[in-house]
Amino acid sequence: MFKVPVHQVAGHQAIGGKLGPLVDDDGRFYKPLQSGERGSTEKAFYTSFSSNTSIPEDIRRFFPVFHGTQVLEASDGSGPCPHLVLQDIVSGHLSPSIMDIKMGANTWPPQSPEDYITRCLEKDRETTSINLGFRIEGFHIYRSEESDLWKPEKQFIKSFSAQDVRLVLKKFVSSNASPDLDLNPDCAFASIVYGGSTGILAQLRELKAWFEVQTIYRFYSCSVLMMHGKGGSGAAVKLVDFAHVVDGEGVIDHNFLGGLCSLIEFISKATQDEYPNKTCLKDSENNRSSSDNCTCE
Incomplete structure (x- = not known):
């Protein structure tokens, strides 16, 4: 029996008589x-x-x-x-918190029609794509109860600044995530989800190592999907959306790699493994300035 995915956070959705997965x-x-x-x-x-x-x-x-x-x-x-x-990459996850992150400062493939490039460039400029090399497309976060879900509207996410992105990356691993941007996230699951040898940061760095050498494909407008289950369990990273992949032609995919480096840096600076249940990184001036010039470590 086929049904509409309940954990889809971005893209075309099969609701309201629309075509979707x-x-x-x-x-x-x-x-x-x-x-x-x-x-x-x-x-x-x-x-x-x-x-x-x-x-x-x-x-x-x-x-x-x-x-x-x-x-x-x-x-x-x-x-x-x-x-x-x-x-179905979220199948089997209990109350999964999910974030869809579109990668690259440039989201259109070469030889795209002029009108398509114009639309993509407008969206890239309106969001954090050009400045950060990635943008958050959508997310939902389960809080303390299974029925307690925060899933913001697309327009709210579209307006995110670099500082908002940093804050939401903290909320993604917090038990008190809420639309209130003035409420400090507790980062209760930061060490479980982001840290350790199997956490999201380790997985992203593994992907980064491959992108530093692979020249088979170039991944335009592809998304990194980050997810974790109840209590921060089962942290996982997946790549999705490949409608704009082109032949790598023996060249490193610097567009995707640059966004991946930036995302790794943002997550690294958003939370502290040393204080997994108590605190997040303070928003120092160094953290604020780093959002403009993210580089690989």
Whole structure:
């Protein structure tokens, strides 16, 4: 039985008679194949990536498993529609807090139409993409109770400054996360979610090491999905959305890598492992200035 994903935080959603992805009870995610070049590009990427023996196994775990394509009734009632069949990456997580982060200061691929570049550039300038090399696309955070969920509107997120991004990265690992930007987050789960050998920072650094050498693909407008379960358990990083991936042509993907370095630095400076249950980093002048010139460590 197919149903609407309840933990989707960004992108097209299958609600209100709109076309969007579906999930089943077997841990699979059905993403409508976009028409035109975007759909063919994403399908080609998954086909290439899944069969490419040069991709290290420890890197494959950051990407949804590809199970081919399947024709389903579209969620908008328009009839049969081809879908990508992917791993449902949030399946099995209890009350997962999720954040979708679009990577890169430049979110359009080469040879894009002029009008598309204009739209992307406008959005990149309105958000933190150009300044930080990434922007938050959407998130929801479960607080102390399973039913206590904070999921802000898209327009609220779109207006984030660099300082807001730093604050929300703290709230993402806090038990008292709320829309009140004046309420100090407790960072109760910071050491569990961000820290340690299996935390989000370690996973992002593992990805960074691969992006420092891989020249197979360039990932435009791709997202890093960060998630953790109740009490900060099961911290995980996944890459999603590959409709604008192009051939790497033997060149390092500096656009994605720069955003990844910036994200790592922001998370590193947002919280302190030394005081996991008591405090977050103080917002010093150094922290504020670092948002303009993020570099890899």
